[in-house]
Amino acid sequence: MKGRHLSDEPITTIVGRPNVTDNMPKAFADKPPLRILLAAPRGFCAGVDRAIRVVEEALRRYGAPVYVRHEIVHNRTVVERLEAKGAVFVDELGGVPDGGHVVFSAHGVPKSVPDEARRRALLYVDATCPLVSKVHREAERHFSAARHVLMIGHAGHPEVEGTMGQLPAGAMTLVQDADEARTVCPPPGNLAFITQTTLSVDDTAEIVAVLRERFPAISGPKHEDICYATTNRQAAVKAIASGSDLVLVIGSPNSSNSQRLREVAERSGAGRALLLPRPEMLDWTVLDGVEVLGISAGASAPEELVGALLRLLGNRYALAVEERRVVDEDVVFRLPAPLA
Numbered sequence: 135m136k137g138r139h140l141s142d143e144p145i146t147t148i149v150g151r152p153n154v155t156d157n158m159p160k161a162f163a164d165k166p167p168l169r170i171l172l173a174a175p176r177g178f179c180a181g182v183d184r185a186i187r188v189v190e191e192a193l194r195r196y197g198a199p200v201y202v203r204h205e206i207v208h209n210r211t212v213v214e215r216l217e218a219k220g221a222v223f224v225d226e227l228g229g230v231p232d233g234g235h236v237v238f239s240a241h242g243v244p245k246s247v248p249d250e251a252r253r254r255a256l257l258y259v260d261a262t263c264p265l266v267s268k269v270h271r272e273a274e275r276h277f278s279a280a281r282h283v284l285m286i287g288h289a290g291h292p293e294v295e296g297t298m299g300q301l302p303a304g305a306m307t308l309v310q311d312a313d314e315a316r317t318v319c320p321p322p323g324n325l326a327f328i329t330q331t332t333l334s335v336d337d338t339a340e341i342v343a344v345l346r347e348r349f350p351a352i353s354g355p356k357h358e359d360i361c362y363a364t365t366n367r368q369a370a371v372k373a374i375a376s377g378s379d380l381v382l383v384i385g386s387p388n389s390s391n392s393q394r395l396r397e398v399a400e401r402s403g404a405g406r407a408l409l410l411p412r413p414e415m416l417d418w419t420v421l422d423g424v425e426v427l428g429i430s431a432g433a434s435a436p437e438e439l440v441g442a443l444l445r446l447l448g449n450r451y452a453l454a455v456e457e458r459r460v461v462d463e464d465v466v467f468r469l470p471a472p473l474a
């Protein structure tokens with residue numbers, strides 16, 4: 135875990151028993167009991183928080199519209215709220231008119247994107263998470279040292295596209311899983327590896343072990359580049375998984391870290407684990423037979439969605455809510471230069 139460690143055991147807090155009172159109405163008292171285990175940390179990370187503040191501050195300073203290349207973070211609730219304030223989301227810079235203000239998302243962008251923005255004299259602010267930028271710098275460092283770079287990550291994810299776009303074509307090879315690590319044939323010469331920040335800690339350890347065995351001289355970080363928020367949320371969901379009949383992870387299907395949380399929960403002993411993009415999308419039949427429900431949220435999911443889910447559940451069940459916290463986080467990133 136990365137952060138202020140609390141103890142070897144998660145700290146359990148009884149958050150509330152919202153429907154258990156002595157004088158509750160009969161219909162209320164008849165609700166079936168449901169025990170909730172809340173994973174902590176969960177939800178927003180420092181990089182997502184900063185990216186949202188970047189868009190809000192850009193809107194405040196420059197006025198609407200402020201264009202945002204790609205979803206600023208992978209969460210529709212966040213995107214829709216920023217749209218309501220005047221943000222306009224575009225897939226590529228072609229959607230930004232000359233002279234427009236544009237923000238690059240937290241996932242990072244290939245070098246070609248700021249190059250194009252400069253060519254078109256667009257006014258841009260880069261909201262790339264500093265922990266992703268750190269991986270970009272690692273890639274450049276390896277390239278300067280004439281090392282071919284193996285990028286461990288998932289094809290098509292914007293962070294991977296952004297990181298691979300830091301180096302000229304052919305300077306990096308993508309490795310997506312342990313099978314690819316066993317078969318990858320990099321060009322002869324020195325090698326290095328870097329990783330996407332939102333991968334499964336356990337899967338990545340296996341991939342790195344395969345690479346280190348095949349290429350003992352490979353350079354790379356001591357373990358991987360997985361960020362503190364991904365590491366901590368996976369540790370927290372592990373702490374609730376084995377005691378839960380079902381784990382719901384609030385997060386979007388295109389959110390890598392949310393998908394990994396769901397997989398980690400399932401592999402760590404949860405009866406079942408499902409992704410829930412929004413509380414109102416809950417299919418109530420999944421709760422049939424569930425006595426203990428685990429809840430977590432991906433790094434791009436706001437805490438209010440957890441509150442909304444608990445309120446929905448409280449309408450049908452007598453809830454007993456416990457939070458299991460594995461580590462305290464106090465990471466905050468400053469806004470980037472033009473807005474700081």
Ligand code: SF4
Binds near residue numbers: 264
């Ligand atoms: S998940 Fe990690 S790398 Fe991604 S934005 Fe959050 S802190 Fe940064």
